[in-house]
Amino acid sequence: MSKESFHQIVADVTTQIAGRPLNDELDRWLNTVHGPGSESYQRLKEACIDGVAEGWLCDREGGGIKYGRVFRPEAALAGFSVDVVDMQDIQGPHHTHPNGEIDLIMPLEGDATFDGRPAGWCVYPPGSAHHPTVASGRALVLYLLPEGQIQFTK
Template sequence: MSTPQDLIDASIPFLNELKNRTAGEDLEKWLNDAYGPGSEFYERVAGLVKDGVRDGWAANIEVDGPRYRRSRLAEPCEELNYFSITAVYMDSVEPYRGQYHQHPYGELNMVVPLNEGAELAGPRGWCGGGWTAPDPASHHYPEVRGGAIIALFYLPAGRISYDITPPAE
C-alpha cells in the first residue's frame, strides 16, 4: 500500500530539477515533453496519487460534495524546494467548474484522467493527461469534463489564493 510519503519522495528529484524554473507556456511544453504520460515519473506518480484517492489519503476533503475534493499532501519545505503538493479530484461528464482562485507564483499541475475522455481545462486548452503550468498571477476556475480526473499540483511557496473575485460573465 502506498503512502503520502511515497508520493513526496517520488516528487523530490522532479522538484530539484524544477526549482529555478517559472510556470508558463514554455515550462508547460517542456513538462509534457520530458515528464508527460508514458514517462517513468508521470506513470509512477500518477499511480501513487490514484492509490491515494482510492485509499483515502489524497483528495479526501470535500469542497463541493464527493465530485470535488482536495487535500494538501505536503507543505512547502526545504526538502521540496519550497513547493507544496496538493491533490484535487473532480468528476463530471458535463463541464463542471470548481472554486475560482489565483496562483500568485504560478502552478505546475499534473493531470491524471481516471476515465477515457476526461479532461481538465488549462490555460492553453483542455488537457486529457499531462501537464498545465498556469503563469504567475493567473486566475481561473478549475473545470473538468468527460469524467473524473486527479490534478496533482505543485505550488511554489504553497501560494494559492481563493479570495479573488471572479470576472463578471
C-alpha cells in the same frame, strides 16, 4: 504507497524544476520529459490512485470536489506545496496563482480534460487565474504551488 514514498516521487520532479520560470517553456519541458507515457508520469499517477484508495489523498470534500493538501511547501520539494483533487465533470472555485501553478492532469474515466487540456502537465504563470474545470469524465489533478500560494476569489 506511503506518504513518505509519495513525497520522494514528487520531489524527484520538483527538484528538477526548482528555480525555473513558470511559463510555456516549462510546460513543454514537463510534457516532453515527464508527460504521459513516461515512467515518472506513470509513477505519479499510480501513487495518486493508491493514495486516494488508501484514504490519505483527497481526504476532504466540498462542493462535489474531493481534495487535500498533502505537503506544505518545504525545501525538499523546492518550495512547492502539493495538493491533489479528484474532480468529475465540475467547475471548481475561481482562484488566482500569485506565484503560478503547475498541474499534473491524470484522467481516470472517460476522456477527461482539465481546463481543456488532456493528460499531462499544465503550467500557469504568476498572476494567472481560473475556474479549474474537469470535463468529459473524471480526473485526478496534482497541484504544485510555489510557496503554497493560492488566493480564492470571494
